[in-house]
Amino acid sequence: MGKREVVESCMDNLMIEMVSAYCNQFYATKPELAARRIEAIGYHVGHQLSERYTMEHPRFSDHLEAIKFICKDFWSELFKKQIDNLKTNHRGTFVLQDNRFRWLTRMSISPTNTDLSQDSSITTIENKALQATSMYLYFPCGIIRGALSNLGIACAVSADMSNHPACSFVVRVKA
């Protein structure tokens, strides 16, 4: 049986609603709680996916092997491309960079609008957009953490999107 697929916007819309429900509805005034829930949903997804994709895979000999699996096989299943760049300090920190992270490519906002004459409101909008975007990133961070946890690696994952639409995920393995 071939792999089942759905149209990309099904997934995109689901993420939009998940983030909106937690950020604007349940925890409108507590972004850190919203972030934790979104990350938890991602964790669960990552854990299950990793379980499925490693069923016939031999055990990984070390952390680097497991991280490489995430960069190649796992990322390809999810995004039809691999992580573009992997860096490590060989002391448990790994930086996974996707030069064109799919879930960021459609995010765009322009502050230059005629009805926004005051600089302060422009900054607010940019900040809001930045905040909203980072909320979305808790989801893939959770996915990566969940996937690695399933491979026996406890870690913390954060994201850096300063080079939008590139995105770097920083994995810090817990000693």
Place this chain on the structure above:
Amino acid sequence: MQFFGGSEISPAPSAPTGSGNNAHMMYIFNRNGVCLLYREWNRPLRTLNAQQDHKLMFGLLFSLKSFTAKMDPTSVEKGNLGVPQLPGQGCSFHSFRTNTYKLSFMESPSGIKIILVTHPKTGDLQEPLKYVYNLYVEYVVKNPLYVPGTPIRCDLFNTALDQYARSLA
């Protein structure tokens, strides 16, 4: 359909350049009459403030749609003039032309209205308008940061639109 067509009345506009300076401006309205987007490329004369301008444009389309449906010689169901219709109900008008400009129009069944004002000699723009509708879907509707029903502020969309407007002959 064409209003005031046929003989050109002075002042005649310069011929279309062919190199893509033919689009004057574009409006996108939603079904509630909210102007989601106004984009201007070439509009030397402006007499109204933005809000009045948008309202007038929406009113023009609203009435014109109602009139064109009422005058439809092929349809029995006409309703009364001024009685609201469902988007997509009755016949729909595509464009009108004056001696100085042409207005092209499309409306989706969801009530999204796209209006493009161009040089009067521009050809049929139904396909380009559909293309713009697709751009709207890709860059606006699918932008997670966009709130439905609010004015569009998307760089990616504006860039894509400007580029496409320049390519219109």
Place this chain on the structure above:
Amino acid sequence: MAPVAPRSGDAVFANIERVNAELFTLTYGAIVRQLLTDLEEVEEVNKQLDQMGYNIGIRLIDEFLAKSNISRCVDFKETAEVIAKVGFKMFLGVSASVTNWEADGTCCSLVLEDNPLVDFVELPDTCQGLYYCNILSGVIRGALEMVSMKTEVTWVRDMLRGDDAYELRVKLLKQVPEEYPYKDDE
């Protein structure tokens, strides 16, 4: 450029960006699970899923119309067919059938035999009363509202509850014409 005739759901599905359905299905499952934890009441989760679906529907309609090249949705009967044959196929890759029309043409059933939302799902006993796929009914309600049709959408059959198919009852309440939004004296 786009052909003038409406496109079939298969054709659109084949030409549109697609993603791994496992990711989608598991994400939906994880959301439902988290909502059950956070909202506690199953009834609240049903409502939340319906609301999320509604919000998706009001956005999805434009993608549906633009990609399928459908230029009018005025007749409820035609629209129901289009949702079943083109809509489901286009987004989820499965098609639904339209049955059980009421004589006056205002109420019908959409029947799904295959549903990617529920792959790998088994409902525990603690989830009695949960309409796991309630997001779907919300999507349909939201999308139809954007083409001027106010509807009520309810579940009749649910395979997760032991039925032989998924059946949604769609009832047209009224068609809402477009009003002139400005007052005359403005």
